[in-house]
Amino acid sequence: MAVIRDVMPTFELLQPSTVADAQRLLEQHREDAWVMAGGLDSFDWLKDRIKQPKIVVDLSGIDELKGIRSTNDGVEIGAMTTLTEIVHHPLVKQKYSVLSQAAELVASPQIRNQGTIGGNVSQDTRCWYYRGGWPCYRAGGNICYADTPVGRNREHAIFGASRCVAVHPSDSVPALIALDAKFVLRTPKGERIVNAEDYFVGPDIDITRLNILQPGDLLVAIRIPATWAGAKFYFEKVRDRNVWDFPLMNVASAMVLSGNNIERIRIAVNAVAPRPMRLKAVEDAVRGKPADASTGEMAGRLAVQGAVPLQFNAYKVSLMRNLVKRAIGGVQEAQWAS
DSSP states (O other): OOOOOOOOOOOEEEOOSSHHHHHHHHHHHGGGEEEESSSHHHHHHHHTTSOOOSEEEEOTTOGGGOOEEEETTEEEEETTOBHHHHHHOHHHHHHOHHHHHHHHTSSOHHHHHHOBHHHHHHOOOOOHHHHTTOOOGGGTSSOOTTSSTTOOOTTSOSSOOBSBOOOOOOSHHHHHHHTTOEEEEEETTEEEEEEGGGGBOOTTTOTTOSBOOOTTOEEEEEEEEGGGTTOEEEEEEEOSSSSSOOOSEEEEEEEEEETTEEEEEEEEEESSSSSOEEOHHHHHHHTTSBSSHHHHHHHHHHHTTTOOOOTTOTHHHHHHHHHHHHHHHTTTTOOOOO
């Protein structure tokens, strides 16, 4: 096991005040630069000395990256907006409540006061082997320690494993996928806008990272269209403890009904795969059907097709089946859970 020193390595701290300055610094230092949003994930890496960047670019002084703004077609959230602001913002609570519900279940109040939406969606996996400094595939080695006969893999993937079985840990991401959010990136080649689910990559694409950001890139905002404003929402998170814990699994859905039938729906789960999963096959299967327990039961069975559990996480199959069932069949009476 790696030795935890709890003493940060030496680095140069740069604190730009504008997006343009931040971009210039990131383009200048590229692979040597570490972007710090709220700092919660960053400080873990730096104190454990697993990551030792030469340059840390702190975004906390860039006001244009903060705040929630109403637009002609929905709402735009700056990447440095805190989770607490998202939880309490009246527009988000009124029209996009699935996001405020998800944000309120992140960690603890103190962490939500400091943590940002950009940091939450861009955080690294919490696999204890990887974060403990073990030379696994994701860290450049030639083994996945979690996927061995003696591996500790209770919290790991049942879908999408390709050498690495670590999962994505965000709570806000499934809600953003359900809302059809767009992520706005500033890159050396200009602005780039991607769908929320396309911001993330699995180990089959790149085993060293969880998102598409390249050296020099910066996530600046998240835009949520009005398409799903005021829909029927459901969010549920299952975790070991009611405060602080990362999800064993979470689910988010946005649904528009015609009578009691599902006119359109988006549904996503997280902590079941190396990247967040939008359940397109489930969406297609339930469209036009009643939003009831029978449809939910069918959707749950479909959602877990192809799951490959590890030695200690077979419980995730039944858990996912039931969360998807509740997100559809129970959406009108749902009590999102802690």
